[in-house]
Amino acid sequence: MTRPLSVAVAGLGTVGAGVLTVLRDNAELVAARAGRPIAVTAISARDRSRDRGVPLGGLRWYDDPVALAADPAVDVVVEVIGGSEGPARELVRAALEQRKPVATANKALMAVHGAELAALAERAGVPLAFEAAVAGGIPVIKALREGLAANRISRVAGILNGTCNYILTVMRERGREFAEVLADAQKLGYAEADPSFDVDGIDAAHKLAILAALAFGRPVAFEAVHVEGIRAISALDIGFAGEFGYRIKLLGIARQTEGGIEARVHPCMVPQASPLAGVDGVFNAVVAEGDFVGRVMLEGRGAGAGPTASAVVADLIDIARGRTTPVWGAASGALSDAPSVPMSEHFGAYYLRLMVVDRPGVIADVTAVLRDSGISLESMLQRGRAPGESVPVVLVTHETNEAAMRAALLRIAALDAVLEAPTLIRIEPA
Amino acid sequence: MTRPLSVAVAGLGTVGAGVLTVLRDNAELVAARAGRPIAVTAISARDRSRDRGVPLGGLRWYDDPVALAADPAVDVVVEVIGGSEGPARELVRAALEQRKPVATANKALMAVHGAELAALAERAGVPLAFEAAVAGGIPVIKALREGLAANRISRVAGILNGTCNYILTVMRERGREFAEVLADAQKLGYAEADPSFDVDGIDAAHKLAILAALAFGRPVAFEAVHVEGIRAISALDIGFAGEFGYRIKLLGIARQTEGGIEARVHPCMVPQASPLAGVDGVFNAVVAEGDFVGRVMLEGRGAGAGPTASAVVADLIDIARGRTTPVWGAASGALSDAPSVPMSEHFGAYYLRLMVVDRPGVIADVTAVLRDSGISLESMLQRGRAPGESVPVVLVTHETNEAAMRAALLRIAALDAVLEAPTLIRIEPA
Numbered sequence: 001m002t003r004p005l006s007v008a009v010a011g012l013g014t015v016g017a018g019v020l021t022v023l024r025d026n027a028e029l030v031a032a033r034a035g036r037p038i039a040v041t042a043i044s045a046r047d048r049s050r051d052r053g054v055p056l057g058g059l060r061w062y063d064d065p066v067a068l069a070a071d072p073a074v075d076v077v078v079e080v081i082g083g084s085e086g087p088a089r090e091l092v093r094a095a096l097e098q099r100k101p102v103a104t105a106n107k108a109l110m111a112v113h114g115a116e117l118a119a120l121a122e123r124a125g126v127p128l129a130f131e132a133a134v135a136g137g138i139p140v141i142k143a144l145r146e147g148l149a150a151n152r153i154s155r156v157a158g159i160l161n162g163t164c165n166y167i168l169t170v171m172r173e174r175g176r177e178f179a180e181v182l183a184d185a186q187k188l189g190y191a192e193a194d195p196s197f198d199v200d201g202i203d204a205a206h207k208l209a210i211l212a213a214l215a216f217g218r219p220v221a222f223e224a225v226h227v228e229g230i231r232a233i234s235a236l237d238i239g240f241a242g243e244f245g246y247r248i249k250l251l252g253i254a255r256q257t258e259g260g261i262e263a264r265v266h267p268c269m270v271p272q273a274s275p276l277a278g279v280d281g282v283f284n285a286v287v288a289e290g291d292f293v294g295r296v297m298l299e300g301r302g303a304g305a306g307p308t309a310s311a312v313v314a315d316l317i318d319i320a321r322g323r324t325t326p327v328w329g330a331a332s333g334a335l336s337d338a339p340s341v342p343m344s345e346h347f348g349a350y351y352l353r354l355m356v357v358d359r360p361g362v363i364a365d366v367t368a369v370l371r372d373s374g375i376s377l378e379s380m381l382q383r384g385r386a387p388g389e390s391v392p393v394v395l396v397t398h399e400t401n402e403a404a405m406r407a408a409l410l411r412i413a414a415l416d417a418v419l420e421a422p423t424l425i426r427i428e429p430a
Numbered sequence: 431m432t433r434p435l436s437v438a439v440a441g442l443g444t445v446g447a448g449v450l451t452v453l454r455d456n457a458e459l460v461a462a463r464a465g466r467p468i469a470v471t472a473i474s475a476r477d478r479s480r481d482r483g484v485p486l487g488g489l490r491w492y493d494d495p496v497a498l499a500a501d502p503a504v505d506v507v508v509e510v511i512g513g514s515e516g517p518a519r520e521l522v523r524a525a526l527e528q529r530k531p532v533a534t535a536n537k538a539l540m541a542v543h544g545a546e547l548a549a550l551a552e553r554a555g556v557p558l559a560f561e562a563a564v565a566g567g568i569p570v571i572k573a574l575r576e577g578l579a580a581n582r583i584s585r586v587a588g589i590l591n592g593t594c595n596y597i598l599t600v601m602r603e604r605g606r607e608f609a610e611v612l613a614d615a616q617k618l619g620y621a622e623a624d625p626s627f628d629v630d631g632i633d634a635a636h637k638l639a640i641l642a643a644l645a646f647g648r649p650v651a652f653e654a655v656h657v658e659g660i661r662a663i664s665a666l667d668i669g670f671a672g673e674f675g676y677r678i679k680l681l682g683i684a685r686q687t688e689g690g691i692e693a694r695v696h697p698c699m700v701p702q703a704s705p706l707a708g709v710d711g712v713f714n715a716v717v718a719e720g721d722f723v724g725r726v727m728l729e730g731r732g733a734g735a736g737p738t739a740s741a742v743v744a745d746l747i748d749i750a751r752g753r754t755t756p757v758w759g760a761a762s763g764a765l766s767d768a769p770s771v772p773m774s775e776h777f778g779a780y781y782l783r784l785m786v787v788d789r790p791g792v793i794a795d796v797t798a799v800l801r802d803s804g805i806s807l808e809s810m811l812q813r814g815r816a817p818g819e820s821v822p823v824v825l826v827t828h829e830t831n832e833a834a835m836r837a838a839l840l841r842i843a844a845l846d847a848v849l850e851a852p853t854l855i856r857i858e859p860a
Contacts, residue, residue: 022580022722032647032764033579035756131577137723139577146753147561147569149463150452150743217462275729278708292452292736293567299705300726310723313580323576323753326465334462 004037005320008074010065010091011081012045015105015132017052018309019078023316024054030313034320038313042071069094076101076319078312080132084108096120096128103315105132105308111206114213114220118327127324129315134207135160135284137307138300139314144214144288145329151290153215157253157428158286159279160207160265162302163191163198164230164250168267169280172238172247178231190282200229201250201265208252212263213328215254215288217336220328221263224340225252228266237353237423240381240394241269244351247277251428260339262346267425269351274430287430346402349378349427352395354412355420358386362417363393369415373408375400390419396427434467435750438504440495440521441511442475445535445562447482448739449508453746454484460743464750468743472501499524506531506749508742510562514538526550526558533745535562535738541636544643544650548757557754559745564637565590565714567737568730569744574644574718575759581720583645587683587858588716589709590637590695592732593621593628594660594680598697599710602668602677608661620712630659631680631695638682642693643758645684645718647766650758651693654770655682658696667783667853670811670824671699674781677707681858690769692776697855699781704860717860776832779808779857782825784842785850788816792847793823799845803838805830820849826857 007023009016020040023030031037043056044065062068065087068077077095079102081088088109095102097120104110110117110130121128131141135158144156159165163185170181182199185191197203205225213220230250241248246269254263270277275297279285284302289295301307318324328335356362363382370377381394397405405424413422437453439446450470453460461467473486474495492498495517498507507525509532511518518539525532526547534540540547540560551558561571565588574586589595593615600611612629615621627633635655643650660680671678676699684693700707705727709715714732719725731737748754758765786792793812800807811824827835835854843852 018722026580026582026721029582029647030580032760035761137578137720138726139573142572142577143569143728146748147572147744148567148740149747150456150460150740152456152459217459290567290740291456292448293740294731294737296568296728296730298573298726298728301724306722307724310578310580310720314577317579318576321755323755325751325753330462331465 002036004039005034005316006041006073006075007038007078007316008042008068008071009040009078009080010044010068011079012043012052013080014305015080015308015312016045017054018305019080019312020054022309022313030317034317036320038316038320042068042074044068065091066094069098069100074100076103076316079104079106080312082106082108084112089113092117093120096124096126099124099126101126101129101319103129103312103319105130105312107133107203107206107210111209111220111222114210114327119332121327122332127319128327129318131315132308132311134210135286136300136302136304137310138284138286138298138302139311140211140286140298141214143296143298144211145325148288148290148293148296149329151293153288153290155253155255155289156211156215156286157251157276158211159249159276159284160204160252160302161198161250162282162284163195164204165280166190166282167199168230168233168248168250171233171235175235175239177235178233199231201227204250204252205265208254208263208265211252211286212254212261216256216261216338217329218261218338219335221340224263226264226266226343230267232423233267234423236392237425240353243381244269244396245272246270246427247272248425249276251276253428257341259345260341262341264343264346268428269425270428270430276430344403347399349399350397350405351425351427352397353423354393354418355390356393357417357419358389358391359417365415365417366393366395366412369408369411370397373404375404375408432466434469435464435746436471436503436505437468437508437746438472438498438501439470439508439510440474440498441509442473442482443510444735445510445738445742446475447484448735449510449742450484452739452743460747464747466750468746468750472498472504474498495521496524499528499530504530506533506746509534509536510742512536512538514542519543522547523550526554526556529554529556531556531559531749533559533742533749535742537563537633537636537640541639541650541652544640544757549762551757552762557749558757559748561745562738562741564640565716566730566732566734567740568714568716568728568732569741570641570716570728571644573726573728574641575755578718578720578723578726579759581723583718583720585683585685585719586641586645586716587681587706588641589679589706589714590634590682590732591628591680592712592714593625594634595710596620596712597629598660598663598678598680601663601665605665605669607665608663629661631657634680634682635695638684638693638695641682641716642684642691646686646691646768647759648691648768649765651770654693656694656696656773660697662853663697664853666822667855670783673811674699674826675702676700676857677702678855679706681706683858687771689775690771692771694773694776698858699855700858700860706860774833774836777829779829780827780835781855781857782827783853784823784848785820786823787847787849788819788821789847795845795847796823796825796842799838799841800827803834805834805838
């Protein structure tokens with residue numbers, strides 16, 4: 001058999017250790033599929049003494065990850081340090097400059113610096129692979145970039161953050177509030193000590209930016225993604241969602257509209273019968289709609305050592321076999337220049353929940369604002385009677401424009417009888 | 431831009447015409463993703479006069495499809511004639527012998543002659559691509575062969591025949607019998623005039639043989655697949671399935687067991703909450719379970735001109751980019767020699783429905799047979815009372831061995847009070 005492919009792994013957290021484990025446990029099978037053995041020969045991590053559950057003997061150890069790129073015995077660099085800046089970025093740049101293929105699990109890096117890195121990879125003529133950056137072990141990058149490559153994609157949507165999906169699932173199943181469920185998730189290790197990247201939607205936005213670039217064949221544009229997280233979702237709204245036949249999910253959605261590409265991450269009400277509504281817990285799922293293939297859905301585990309390492313090693317097998325694809329699906333010069341559409345131009349239906357004083361005339365005032373803004377109502381629900389006290393009122397609108405909705409919302413929030421900041425959740429067909 | 435990839439298409443049925451349509455409608459996008467234009471230059475079909483909805487002017491026309499392989503201006507051959515023997519097989523052989531890459535949608539050919547053709551492709555050093563052979567537009571071949579390549583797969587299961595899934599879905603939704611729904615499906619064009627390939631499970635078995643070879647990295651073995659169709663499924667059983675919390679689906683399942691690889695296509699009772707239970711109508715879905723990735727599911731349209739052509743053109747883009755994979759995921763010499771396990775060694779739970787005379791002692795006789803065969807019952811249901819008349823009795827067993835179950839079934843069928851051939855449906859965890 002041919003000489004082994006010599007791999008350097010930068011970062012020995014759960015994913016890095018997972019990559020070593022897969023390559024050790026499935027060595028024979030990986031060699032058969034790759035056409036040659038794949039062997040880790042060099043590593044870099046901060047702490048040399050920590051036990052990571054995998055033997056590290058015989059490997060060249062570098063304190064500086066960037067030095068891995070210069071090791072002449074290294075064929076391929078795996079970057080699983082994370083973060084859009086610092087050593088991760090420097091290492092990937094250095095490796096590509098050395099004409100070494102790279103496999104990374106780093107969504108932040110690809111979302112923020114993906115265009116620059118693609119140019120580097122193109123110049124060097126080497127692959128920059130990142131299957132693990134989106135939806136863990138689900139081969140969604142490969143599906144969009146190769147499997148569905150014959151299609152014009154009109155929409156890609158997904159549950160891209162397992163932490164948020166887990167929290168929303170538990171909130172629904174147990175009728176509990178966000179803060180409590182988050183605290184429990186942190187104890188269980190499903191959420192980070194600083195949960196902001198996950199619960200504020202940033203992680204999902206990184207992934208959506210990558211999916212949108214691939215689906216629509218244009219340069220990655222993280223800054224154009226509209227981002228909202230799930231902190232404002234309450235058990236009350238999850239209950240109302242159920243009554244209206246919806247589930248609340250944090251979705252990333254990118255869509256081809258007449259004006260360009262719309263890309264957004266926010267909580268959505270999705271019909272209970274839609275495929276994404278049934279994806280619960282830590283699972284991820286991505287739906288793509290193509291002009292010839294129709295709707296395709298992929299579902300699986302979006303995080304964790306095993307699934308993520310599975311994707312990294314799949315990239316290494318591709319590299320070993322010489323299977324390469326331009327980073328964003330086509331050469332930089334062949335990418336589309338479709339503009340991004342700002343969120344203010346979004347068109348869709350809305351769920352609006354107010355806490356109002358239960359007294360005559362309040363509903364008339366609220367609906368008058370909507371009427372004056374040209375927004376028509378599909379349904380309205382007022383639950384309970386408590387004269388003079390606070391009661392929830394739910395309004396579901398027909399499709400309307402985001403800017404109009406936002407303006408109406410400001411006027412509604414300013415009404416005397418409206419007691420809290422209103423909750424606005426967009427309704428997504430699926 | 432580089433010279434176009436010159437493609438010959440053999441067979442201009444719905445799929446062949448679909449390939450021409452995709453390559454025409456999405457020409458620019460396909461060229462960007464393939465790195466060069468992809469142009470059909472030669473075709474072969476029986477009837478020159480039929481209108482196929484796509485312009486055929488300027489294309490070289492061959493009456494004999496096999497002649498396409500010898501056309502020196504043809505770079506790649508697309509085979510969408512169908513059938514495991516005859517011109518399809520001859521053309522693919524001839525093209526590979528001419529060292530021309532082939533893309534085929536032909537599941538029968540790949541299931542029956544896939545080992546021989548893989549050897550030819552390997553000798554010639556050219557790709558033999560067949561994404562369209564399984565699950566239409568869903569990139570399941572690519573997912574198994576590349577995306578999940580780092581994993582040891584323990585089980586692959588799927589809804590692989592849209593016609594059967596459509597019939598079973600309508601039977602359940604409308605409470606109708608197989609023969610009526612089949613007749614309607616034929617009128618609507620969802621079932622062939624001769625429906626045997628679909629409803630007797632042969633089409634699904636071709637696809638399962640392909641999936642099993644890829645999942646377990648061993649030579650394709652169609653003859654080892656146990657095959658049963660859906661003709662014996664009655665509205666009565668579908669109703670009982672619902673009462674027990676199941677849905678009836680025709681599944682193809684391949685599993686690594688202690689003794690080797692088990693591969694089978696038959697109607698299954700699957701729990702209503704399992705992912706495959708929710709896949710209705712003409713949709714297909716495939717679930718794969720890997721040691722690191724966990725469970726991954728892919729779902730979409732498994733047939734039709736658009737989805738199938740989407741897969742064929744994806745293969746052409748791979749070929750244009752030079753992305754190749756050994757036919758069965760690894761070189762012939764590196765494939766596993768895991769034996770096939772006969773159906774008699776299957777181990778699982780069973781649903782058994784009898785029509786018996788409603789008189790004392792019948793249940794005792796039936797359960798005595800099961801007891802004597804070492805088969806234990808999980809539950810039993812007798813519906814209605816009609817002394818001296820025929821009533822249904824349903825028995826659900828705990829896990830047991832197929833051979834024991836079959837032997838018990840013969841003895842039960844021979845009982846005086848058992849009026850019709852019993853219905854046996856295997857219960858599948860999901």
